[in-house]
Amino acid sequence: GQNIDQPTEMTATEGAIVQINCTYQTSGFNGLFWYQQHAGEAPTFLSYNVLDGLEEKGRFSSFLSRSKGYSYLLLKELQMKDSASYLCAVALTGANNLFFGTGTRLTVIP
Amino acid sequence: EPEVTQTPSHQVTQMGQEVILRCVPISNHLYFYWYRQILGQKVEFLVSFYNNEISEKSEIFDDQFSVERPDGSNFTLKIRSTKLEDSAMYFCASTRQGLKNGYTFGSGTRLTVV
Numbered sequence: 001g002q003n004i005d006q007p008t009e010m011t012a013t014e015g016a017i018v019q020i021n022c023t024y025q026t027s028g029f030n031g032l033f034w035y036q037q038h039a040g041e042a043p044t045f046l047s048y049n050v051l052d053g054l055e056e057k058g059r060f061s062s063f064l065s066r067s068k069g070y071s072y073l074l075l076k077e078l079q080m081k082d083s084a085s086y087l088c089a090v091a092l093t094g095a096n097n098l099f100f101g102t103g104t105r106l107t108v109i110p
Numbered sequence: 111e112p113e114v115t116q117t118p119s120h121q122v123t124q125m126g127q128e129v130i131l132r133c134v135p136i137s138n139h140l141y142f143y144w145y146r147q148i149l150g151q152k153v154e155f156l157v158s159f160y161n162n163e164i165s166e167k168s169e170i171f172d173d174q175f176s177v178e179r180p181d182g183s184n185f186t187l188k189i190r191s192t193k194l195e196d197s198a199m200y201f202c203a204s205t206r207q208g209l210k211n212g213y214t215f216g217s218g219t220r221l222t223v224v
Contacts, residue, residue, distance in 0.1 A: 099155065
């Protein structure tokens with residue numbers, strides 16, 4: 001089966017930097033995704049990594065190491081509105097469907 | 111910004127009844143998906159649809175589920191005989207081609223089976 005692990009909850013301070021880790025063990029790999037999900041809402045796409053390295057997009061960056069089965073999402077200059085769940089998801093080889101982790105609930109405090 | 115539209119936003123149904131959840135994907139998208147999220151749990155893949163046929167489906171997508179694209183715009187998920195454990199948020203999603211830009215998810219239909 002597919003296994004994606006991420007911490008259940010994290011807390012960080014407004015203005016700070018937070019790193020949310022994700023490790024995966026899957027039968028194939030066709031890319032890793034990060035989504036943001038506010039309570040009761042749909043997931044919204046943040047980033048996609050298919051090659052090793054860092055992808056930067058404004059305040060958000062995502063890193064991938066395929067050999068380690070590891071990714072992280074880095075959020076800088078945290079704002080209160082960043083309080084949400086962050087979902088790590090993997091696409092398998094030759095497939096377009098995604099396997100999601102259980103998500104990390106981030107709480108940003110003043 | 112183009113959106114994926116889902117109706118209804120909430121649906122309450124009695125156990126054993128049939129429900130149809132409706133989605134209008136983004137017009138130039140080619141791949142369509144249904145996912146579900148039981149309250150407090152992870153998002154789970156149900157089925158993907160491309161070129162008017164199912165391309166992949168999960169173990170969850172058993173004989174009580176079906177999908178259809180009855181016209182050029184709608185994409186529906188039918189649950190034939192609902193069970194209590196079908197209570198969840200159901201998300202429709204679409205992509206144009208490939209995964210580079212991720213999916214666009216609809217706002218979801220909250221299904222409650224009583």
